[in-house]
Amino acid sequence: MSNQVFLLPDLGEGLTEADIAEWRVRVGDTITIDQVVVEVETAKAAVEVPIPFEGTVISLHGDEGSTLQVGTPLITVSGTPAAHEQYREEERAGSGNVLIGYGTSEDTRRRRRRVAANREVTQVDKASATRVISPVVRNLARQNDLDLSRLPGSGPGGVINRADVERALATTPEGDTGDEQRIPIKGLRKVVADKLSTSRREIPDATTWVDVDATDLLAARRAINTALPEDDKVSLMALLARLALAALACYPELNSTVDTDRGEIVRYGHVHLGIAAQTPRGLVVPVIERADSLTTVDLARQLRDTTALAREGTLPPSRLTGGTFTLNNYGVFGVDGSTPIINHPEAAILGVGRIVDKPWVVDGQLAVRKVAQVSLSFDHRVCDGGVAGGFLRAFADYIENPITVLGRL
16 A cells, blocks of 8 residues: 555646645545545636545645645555556646546546535535535635625525625624735636736737617617527627628738737637636636637527536636637616627727617707617727727627628628
8 A cells, every 4th residue: 555645636727726626535534536525616616626546545735715826735645556557647648637537448437427416406406505615605605704604695596605794804894894804816717817917018009989879780680589499599699790890801910919929910710709707706708619610690600608607616617718808788787888808818808888868869860779889899909090090980880780781690
């Protein structure tokens, strides 16, 4: 028998650390190859980590809620040298990343399915008992002496998520003005903060905006969906994305980035469309690759599936990077306008505010129309105001006369 220290593996996508969300084993437990021993929460997703050898758990290197660096000890296991050597041979042979699993036998696959099934039952029991799914949320509440039983949940079925806890911590009780709450900037919030700071620091951005009449766009959506089966219905966001892609085809300068090391503007041949989405873990930007090559129905389907996975926190980290242009629908927050920060290292971000009834002049007559404000923040190194204004005007014209562009797509 010998002890083997399993290190926190490389999580990919440049991630260097992770928070321990929940240990799935305890000291003294007997574990098998490919058994999930811990769930960690990275800046981009929750990740289950299987272990590549079997044995008895000797020690766990970190409490739930603590942060570990990639390559530092995660768990120590006592087992037979043969089991550890099997892992080393597979590792040298390049059998796969630890997050995917090392075992390849049918027995291993059955074990993995059995562990997953047991885990699902356990998670359902926990959620129903405490209305909290994430151990990180429970740990945050415990650290701040917050009683979760008195906290309303905004998640599905009343589940309490991190945003609910942070909102409660940010609210000072009446008559208790002397206290303060300190919330660590870590995980997703840290990555968002770093990325936005980098964007502001490196990109000389400017913003332009315009009000648009979206009445005909809403009518076009109703007409399109009348002819489509239920599973193929097109959302308003999908139509806005389609019109943005059409405008980008006319102004490809905005689908680019600046390579500061080489002093070059890199213009992309396809649009990998980022969609800003608010989730229980915070703001994320899932990416739809080659969105410009999709039909409107396919774009709507991918948009629906991608945002759903993002809100569930089940998107792999690779789906949260690689965007070339971002669309942000801040109208869902009930606001008219915004000056969105560019999603570094992209060159532009397009924002759409809420659609509301407003007085509007149509053919010289005052009428009530569905009006929204759209805005574009752009990297002034990539283009000047003429290109940015031309793009935004094209996008606005497409919204006001959608048939002229949708008929060609």
